[in-house]
Amino acid sequence: MNRLYRLPAIVIVMFFAVLLTAGVGHAQPVIDRMTQQGVLTIGVRADAFPFTYLDTQGQPTGFSIDLVNLLKARLEDKLERSIQIKFAPVNTTDRYEVVKQGKIDLLCDSSSFSRSRAMDALYSTGYFQTGTQLLVRNDDNFGNQFRIGVIPGTTNADSVKRRLAFAEFVNLPNREAGLKALENNRIDALASDGILLEALRQASPNPDQLTVIPRNPYDEQTYACLIPPGNDRFQAAVNTTLTEFMQGVLDSNPEDLTLFDRWFGESGVVPIDREPVLAFFRRTISRDSAQTN
Template sequence: MASLGLLLWLGMLAPAWAEARLEKIQRTGVLRAGVRTDAAPFGTLDESGEPMGYSVDLLRRMQADLSRSLGQRIQLELVPTTAAEQFAQVSQGALDVACGTSSITLSRESMVDFSVGYFVTGTQFLLARGQGLSGNRLRVGGVSGTTNAELIRRRLPLARIVSVGDRAEGLSLLQQGRIDALASDGILLEGLRRSLPDPDAYEVIPPQPFSREVYGCLLPKQDLPFRAQVNQSLIRFMQGVLTGETTATQSLERWFGPQGAVPWETTDTVTHFRQVVEQHRSNGPSRLGIFQPPRRIRRAQSP
């Protein structure tokens, strides 16, 4: 059952425009959610071609919480989407929510709203092991339109930036020797590295990312009750991780633990969870909104 505080707060926000998304989900009985299928371990396909990943786990929790809050069974329709398509799909109403690997940024908030952040990563580089990021002729691949591409232009001003359509294209260029390094979020590069037939021939560097990126779900703008519902689900998951609740901790371990799909250090993410939960406790449901990650960026030393 949804918390009394959340239900009372949702009831105070009665204008039709604000309740449209929840009303639509209640009417159709379906939550249409965008997922990535090219971003392991957040979104990929299982052997039967069905979406799976950390983000899919979170969406299934949202589905269960919506079913309880609305008092009816809500189906989850997972819709494969891309980094380029998802913003328009959410803003135009084709998707109710999209959860993948989108960093929360001020510029993107002109198109969509964001949920609280649910993972912390940062810009790193995939390259041949032992090569390093040195030399004035360094060729670095970056996915067009990403925060990573913007960052490397500032941090590596002497490098030649090669724009790529996606990480798969960048990986192909790296393997062909047409670029020296591929820049992206470290966790996604590690997922790529582990998918290679010779993963030990490559490495992800530097150990400390060049930036701090916080992933959030894309939501329709100014739909406050729906955003509160999504945030409530995510915060419950975070509380579960912090208190050792079985399904929450198993999800984190399944995707990022030592024996998980992509083993990865989650200390920063769990610290972020604690900050979000503490902020929620201090502010209460009436202030449920976007958790603004600290603006301070811990920078690695330039190579």
């Protein structure tokens, strides 16, 4: 008889558990691999405008991509070698799993900090703050049935289901499908992060017919980059890059301010009130400084 069958069941379970996790536990740190190979693999989404999306040529672009390029420049200087960015497509469903498994080195999109997800991955310092809000039509009087479009598996869906339990919830694959459903009167509201809804509204054919409500989000969510576990040195490099960028914006450093305004300034891709964002930058820097000291 095979000796394995003579072992207690719990021992067999533990044996296979070790085999399954060995590869993850001994994965080469990102910094070491970049030093050797000069490649940084970035997860990129096509549906997180204006943070990560594809331009008219199908190339990844967005505010978060620009921040990644700042990180690339810092790492090239620190490691004294050139680094190539390799983009790997991810989506709302698989993005956390590919980070956890180390299939990508970094994910900077519209992912919100979550304590449960932090059990399986490292988070950078936050670089943007938003919250769950609703996109509605200005001419909707909200009858007896209040239909809210939600994207399953998102924190937004959980938030509105807790706070607006009386509503009817309609599952949708993404925000673009939600906008169409809203325009065709199949839903009365679309739930998502306020900044993403505002970007969607401004890019829609009839932006003046849509509004993001309520003025204050139902909850606060902080965007942060996700990093595979066991990469504290890489996490520190990402944090330093983000903190210096935010401080640069506050100090009106031309390079950093130009990057910020390109996306959110008065003539940017998605013009917004910058004061709440700057206040968030100040709080983040102050908190991180206090934790360091």
